[in-house]
Amino acid sequence: MELGTLLIVDDEKHTRDGLRLSLEDEFDVYVAADIAGAKEVLKSEQIDLMVTDLRLGSENGMDLIEHAMSRPHPPIAIMMTAYGSVNVAVEAMKRGAYHFVTKPLNIDELEIVIKRALRGRDMERENTALRQQVEKNFALENIVGRSAAMEAIFDTVRQIAPSRATVLIEGEHGTGKELIAHAIHNLSGRPKGKLTIVHCAGLSPQLLESELFGHEKGAFTNAHEKRTGRFEAANGGTLFLDEIGEIDASTQVKLLRVLGERTIQRVGGNQDIKVDVRIVAATNKNLESLVEKGDFREDLYYRLKTIKLTMPPLRERRDDIIPLSQKFLKDCAKENGKPERDLTREALQALVSYDWPGNVRELRSAIEHGVVMCNSDRVTVRHLPMEVRLAARGEGNGTNSRTGQIALAPLDDFNLHTMEQRFIERALEKTGNNRTEAAKLLGISRRTLQRKLKENSED
Numbered sequence: 326m327e328l329g330t331l332l333i334v335d336d337e338k339h340t341r342d343g344l345r346l347s348l349e350d351e352f353d354v355y356v357a358a359d360i361a362g363a364k365e366v367l368k369s370e371q372i373d374l375m376v377t378d379l380r381l382g383s384e385n386g387m388d389l390i391e392h393a394m395s396r397p398h399p400p401i402a403i404m405m406t407a408y409g410s411v412n413v414a415v416e417a418m419k420r421g422a423y424h425f426v427t428k429p430l431n432i433d434e435l436e437i438v439i440k441r442a443l444r445g446r447d448m449e450r451e452n453t454a455l456r457q458q459v460e461k462n463f464a465l466e467n468i469v470g471r472s473a474a475m476e477a478i479f480d481t482v483r484q485i486a487p488s489r490a491t492v493l494i495e496g497e498h499g500t501g502k503e504l505i506a507h508a509i510h511n512l513s514g515r516p517k518g519k520l521t522i523v524h525c526a527g528l529s530p531q532l533l534e535s536e537l538f539g540h541e542k543g544a545f546t547n548a549h550e551k552r553t554g555r556f557e558a559a560n561g562g563t564l565f566l567d568e569i570g571e572i573d574a575s576t577q578v579k580l581l582r583v584l585g586e587r588t589i590q591r592v593g594g595n596q597d598i599k600v601d602v603r604i605v606a607a608t609n610k611n612l613e614s615l616v617e618k619g620d621f622r623e624d625l626y627y628r629l630k631t632i633k634l635t636m637p638p639l640r641e642r643r644d645d646i647i648p649l650s651q652k653f654l655k656d657c658a659k660e661n662g663k664p665e666r667d668l669t670r671e672a673l674q675a676l677v678s679y680d681w682p683g684n685v686r687e688l689r690s691a692i693e694h695g696v697v698m699c700n701s702d703r704v705t706v707r708h709l710p711m712e713v714r715l716a717a718r719g720e721g722n723g724t725n726s727r728t729g730q731i732a733l734a735p736l737d738d739f740n741l742h743t744m745e746q747r748f749i750e751r752a753l754e755k756t757g758n759n760r761t762e763a764a765k766l767l768g769i770s771r772r773t774l775q776r777k778l779k780e781n782s783e784d
């Protein structure tokens with residue numbers, strides 16, 4: 326404990342002197358005989374701890390506590406009183422005193438109280454530091470993940486967020502790329518700028534260029550006004566280029582230039598405009614293979630992947646399925662005005678064994694399906710989407726949940742018949758055309774399977 330400053334306020338000289346003597350080894354001690362004197366000291370010194378008598382001649386120590394507490398850096402206050410009653414203690418605490426001790430003073434007791442008070446304050450300071458840390462983590466707090474793979478992603482994000490290094494996030498649809506981009510921005514220490522998002526797919530090359538770099542008036546037909554682009558808008562912040570794999574060759578060249586020189590030119594302009602932008606790009610393609618095919622510039626790829634994060638598909642981190650489901654159960658219940666319900670064990674098993682081709686996004690919508698369909702006290706397998714239910718069947722029939730389940734991409738149109746056909750085909754594929762095994766996998770008898778195959782072939 327560092328040597329703190331202590332102010333003793335008492336109208337009796339012998340108490341002041343006695344306390345000073347016993348505490349001056351550990352504190353920088355100041356004394357005052359009345360409120361005016363104490364105020365002076367509080368004004369000129371940064372006091373950590375103030376011990377004051379309740380009765381200060383005709384004055385009241387409570388008033389002094391109140392005054393001290395209203396200061397910018399209030400000391401910890403300890404009240405001494407010969408009139409120790411609960412009421413006085415409560416009153417003193419209400420005014421902000423940390424503790425009170427009764428007279429005649431027991432110095433040992435006072436020392437203990439003082440030390441405890443100081444320790445309490447140190448802890449509070451630590452707490453504040455911790456809280457700030459937590460706030461920094463807030464961005465990651467929303468992102469559920471307890472698998473080793475996600476822990477590693479979190480670590481990397483924490484590590485790289487504060488830099489200005491360009492980040493490339495690869496991963497299948499719905500794996501959380503955009504969420505991670507937000508986290509990188511929130512932890513970047515570039516809070517002055519915002520996160521600007523550009524979806525690079527679905528814009529014609531010309532529109533994308535003007536979206537990114539802006540254009541001068543008359544740069545092309547319909548460019549009636551000058552327009553600033555997203556790079557300029559993101560100045561001081563982060564620019565998230567989503568679906569970067571979709572950008573055309575000419576925009577790739579321009580992007581390469583920005584990454585190198587940190588300047589842009591508006592379309593139809595020739596002035597270099599400096600931009601201070603952190604770039605995070607995402608793609609569900611494998612950029613490396615696009616490079617190999619000649620569809621993406623190699624030099625741009627290398628610039629982008631200064632730091633590369635690969636979001637693992639959900640089926641490769643099944644540990645995350647349960648905590649994610651729990652989060653989505655809560656969120657979806659709230660959003661849909663439904664009571665919060667648990668999943669049955671069987672439903673959980675189905676969720677864990679399904680392959681999730683649409684990853685976390687698909688899981689979220691499966692849970693929402695469950696929450697909305699449910700009107701019993703727990704969400705059961707029955708409430709889950711068909712394809713997830715079938716995964717549960719695979720499990721129930723002794724197939725290996727990691728490899729044996731039948732997974733299909735969710736269907737656009739809900740046609741039971743075609744879906745059934747597809748499941749049957751898939752089951753036969755998986756079992757190498759073994760009808761007995763396929764029937765088992767589907768959870769139906771061999772005869773039913775035979776019948777269905779016959780019906781289907783007659784379609």
Ligand SMILES: Nc1ncnc2c1ncn2[C@@H]1O[C@H](COP(=O)(O)OP(=O)(O)OP(=O)(O)O)[C@@H](O)[C@H]1O
Binds near residue numbers: 470497498502504649
């Ligand atoms: N780890 C996670 N914790 C909580 N929610 C998540 C997590 N990962 C993804 N989500 C949620 O799943 C949905 C899809 O995530 P996001 O949009 O970030 O994925 P994406 O990889 O950008 O997908 P796409 O490639 O289709 O654009 C969002 O609703 C997101 O909030």
Ligand SMILES: [Mg+2]
Binds near residue numbers: 502503567
């Ligand atoms: Mg996305």
